[in-house]
Amino acid sequence: MDLPSVTTSVDGTIPIEALLFQGEDLLASQDGVGLYVGNDKLPSHQCGTSHLSSHRLFYIDSPHPTRRSFSLNLSLVKKTEYYAGLFTSSPKASLFLSSDSSDDLSPWTCSLCGFRNPPGFSAVCGLCGVPVPTPVQNLVPKSRSSNACTMCTFINHPSLATCEMCDSPLKRDGDGPSTTSSLLIKLSFRRGGDKTFYADLKRALMTKAWQSLMTPHLEPPQASLGTSSGISHILSLNQSSQSTSNVSLSLALQDLQALMVKAKHMVNLADDLSSRLSAVESTTNNNGDFPEGTSSLLSDISNLAISKPPSLESTPITLEMIKNRDEARWLKELAVELSSVLHGIQVKKSDSDTSNPDLLPLDRLWVSWNRARGVSLIPPSTFLDVLPHLESITNMRIRIIGQSSIKVLYTPHFSLPSISQRISQILPQPLTPTSFGTSERITISLSQLLLSEVEMSDGTPICRDDWESAIHVGVGGGVLETKYYPNVFVDYVWDGHSE
Amino acid sequence: MALSSHTTSTGFLLPSIHSAPPFFTKQPNPITNSTATEQWIRLISEYARFKRLFYLRIDDCEATGNDWDEILRNERINRRLLPTYLSYIIETMIEKGLAEYEPPKQTRSVILYWRAPEEWAEALHGWVVSTGRLNTIMTFYEITEPEIESPLSGIPLPLLRKCISILAKTNRSQIIAIPDGEGARFFARSTLQ
Numbered sequence: 001m002d003l004p005s006v007t008t009s010v011d012g013t014i015p016i017e018a019l020l021f022q023g024e025d026l027l028a029s030q031d032g033v034g035l036y037v038g039n040d041k042l043p044s045h046q047c048g049t050s051h052l053s054s055h056r057l058f059y060i061d062s063p064h065p066t067r068r069s070f071s072l073n074l075s076l077v078k079k080t081e082y083y084a085g086l087f088t089s090s091p092k093a094s095l096f097l098s099s100d101s102s103d104d105l106s107p108w109t110c111s112l113c114g115f116r117n118p119p120g121f122s123a124v125c126g127l128c129g130v131p132v133p134t135p136v137q138n139l140v141p142k143s144r145s146s147n148a149c150t151m152c153t154f155i156n157h158p159s160l161a162t163c164e165m166c167d168s169p170l171k172r173d174g175d176g177p178s179t180t181s182s183l184l185i186k187l188s189f190r191r192g193g194d195k196t197f198y199a200d201l202k203r204a205l206m207t208k209a210w211q212s213l214m215t216p217h218l219e220p221p222q223a224s225l226g227t228s229s230g231i232s233h234i235l236s237l238n239q240s241s242q243s244t245s246n247v248s249l250s251l252a253l254q255d256l257q258a259l260m261v262k263a264k265h266m267v268n269l270a271d272d273l274s275s276r277l278s279a280v281e282s283t284t285n286n287n288g289d290f291p292e293g294t295s296s297l298l299s300d301i302s303n304l305a306i307s308k309p310p311s312l313e314s315t316p317i318t319l320e321m322i323k324n325r326d327e328a329r330w331l332k333e334l335a336v337e338l339s340s341v342l343h344g345i346q347v348k349k350s351d352s353d354t355s356n357p358d359l360l361p362l363d364r365l366w367v368s369w370n371r372a373r374g375v376s377l378i379p380p381s382t383f384l385d386v387l388p389h390l391e392s393i394t395n396m397r398i399r400i401i402g403q404s405s406i407k408v409l410y411t412p413h414f415s416l417p418s419i420s421q422r423i424s425q426i427l428p429q430p431l432t433p434t435s436f437g438t439s440e441r442i443t444i445s446l447s448q449l450l451l452s453e454v455e456m457s458d459g460t461p462i463c464r465d466d467w468e469s470a471i472h473v474g475v476g477g478g479v480l481e482t483k484y485y486p487n488v489f490v491d492y493v494w495d496g497h498s499e
Numbered sequence: 500m501a502l503s504s505h506t507t508s509t510g511f512l513l514p515s516i517h518s519a520p521p522f523f524t525k526q527p528n529p530i531t532n533s534t535a536t537e538q539w540i541r542l543i544s545e546y547a548r549f550k551r552l553f554y555l556r557i558d559d560c561e562a563t564g565n566d567w568d569e570i571l572r573n574e575r576i577n578r579r580l581l582p583t584y585l586s587y588i589i590e591t592m593i594e595k596g597l598a599e600y601e602p603p604k605q606t607r608s609v610i611l612y613w614r615a616p617e618e619w620a621e622a623l624h625g626w627v628v629s630t631g632r633l634n635t636i637m638t639f640y641e642i643t644e645p646e647i648e649s650p651l652s653g654i655p656l657p658l659l660r661k662c663i664s665i666l667a668k669t670n671r672s673q674i675i676a677i678p679d680g681e682g683a684r685f686f687a688r689s690t691l692q
Binding site for chain 2: 452460463464471472483485488492494495497499
């Protein structure tokens with residue numbers, strides 16, 4: 001028993017999505033599907049995956065995806081039946097196929113532009129609008145019926161019923177009464193999924209997606225009254241797409257203008273918000289009404305984004321202002337300028353600012369500096385080049401904290417030895433990143449980094465206690481964070497049981 | 500911070516460091532970590548010797564109600580040893596020859612050598628000599644479960660086999676297959692061979 005000739009073989013190793021045409025949708029997929037032709041099992045097609053698209057039904061064979069996979073146009077399906085299965089018999093969906101080859105729509109390739117058109121009733125190419133070349137359609141059914149003998153492969157004359165060479169009966173397509181049974185294909189669902197698949201199949205057959213014209217979005221409404229093919233069609237398509245893009249462009253420009261009007265308003269609003277925020281913060285800081293996270297977030301917002309930028313006394317220095325465009329000198333001048341920005345930050349610190357100006361993450365300094373300059377912004381690379389010069393004119397130094405990749409600019413107050421010393425003074429009271437961050441006026445993440453830096457240093461005064469080691473997590477309340485204790489292991493002498 | 504040692508209900512004296520919360524966390528600083536791990540190994544060995552425990556499993560710190568509860572957990576400070584740290588400690592013990600994976604080819608259970616296998620071998624030979632069982636064939640059961648309790652009572656079979664093979668190197672023992680399993684015969688030091 002063979003597959004009906006109306007099926008088209010496909011290469012099953014290609015993912016199913018790539019086999020679909022433009023405008024064809026994948027509706028359902030089901031593995032563990034076996035095939036029956038008529039009432040007989042098709043032994044070669046017993047383990048595969050069936051995919052249902054809006055136009056076609058695919059069978060992708062699992063053991064031999066290249067040789068045994070095929071697709072079937074849904075337009076050929078006249079009627080379907082559903083069998084729910086009984087005991088060991090799997091549920092099945094029967095498809096009765098029409099033998100009328102005029103319904104058989106096959107994909108075709110446009111002779112002008114080479115676009116592969118999906119099967120359907122569309123009379124013109126979906127890409128260039130050239131009508132279907134008629135001879136191609138007539139040729140398709142003919143070329144498909146090959147009269148090669150299945151036994152000896154001799155190609156016989158189409159009118160013969162038996163092979164001229166070996167007398168074995170020849171396979172005949174479509175019209176013979178003997179083939180009526182082969183026009184029934186059954187899908188047997190060995191691994192379930194039959195109900196949904198069948199429902200999707202019914203829906204696809206009802207929708208008849210292949211009858212609708214393809215690419216409706218390319219079809220301009222006025223094109224229907226004129227000739228819808230040839231160069232004039234291309235021109236009209238072009239014209240309409242141009243006019244739509246003109247419209248969207250002018251709309252976008254209008255939006256932009258409206259935005260620019262609003263921008264000024266937004267800046268004023270931001271300034272207002274910033275001043276209010278700092279006012280609120282200075283009052284709540286004393287009462288401690290705000291949770292810590294909220295207030296630090298607020299201050300970060302106000303500091304980074306919408307606070308008044310530190311101002312620059314002179315105009316920003318650019319490379320063009322330096323004689324002979326001497327880059328080394330320029331970097332030095334920039335360092336001086338940056339130091340004045342730093343000075344500004346350090347003077348401004350006092351009241352609302354929770355961050356410590358003695359320890360600055362580089363990203364933050366870079367943002368502040370560029371805000372102060374306003375024009376001819378400094379790229380990060382130049383910023384990094386300037387920093388070494390800054391070390392020579394201020395007491396600020398740069399280091400990467402511990403094993404993180406965070407670079408900070410710091411005063412001697414935040415050098416590793418002096419941090420260790422301050423930690424030692426707090427001990428034996430256990431430390432947490434939060435408590436240390438509060439006492440040092442730095443963010444919790446920075447505080448965590450500093451603590452682990454101290455922890456990893458030689459002769460460290462601290463050791464950690466992770467909350468993960470708790471038997472009862474969350475007992476006694478409090479935030480779950482690592483605690484730092486005095487280094488109990490230094491000079492420890494065994495004082496337990498000994499033999 | 501004042502830490503004090505603590506005596507458990509079974510009479511084992513826990514070291515003061517056992518009541519320090521950081522003791523139960525694997526320390527990232529390599530120097531601190533090596534000191535802490537050393538103290539853990541000492542604690543495990545002392546406790547095993549005290550209670551004659553031969554096996555330690557990763558599971559022992561994951562569930563309660565086993566022989567090791569007293570040292571792998573400290574309810575007074577709400578701390579317990581995590582499996583990841585215990586397996587690190589076990590690895591270190593194996594490096595130092597204080598334990599061995601038993602059964603082999605897995606990493607969740609070890610046999611502990613709170614006495615070196617060589618010491619065990621000498622103790623075994625001493626016991627054989629002192630009880631006058633030289634040149635007699637004995638089953639393993641007779642050695643591990645003698646009627647009169649001996650220093651070797653209850654030692655696990657893998658350790659016993661190891662002891663016998665150590666003695667065999669100096670021609671002082673011989674493993675013999677007997678009908679219901681394995682047995683051994685011991686010889687005096689001066690045996691000719």
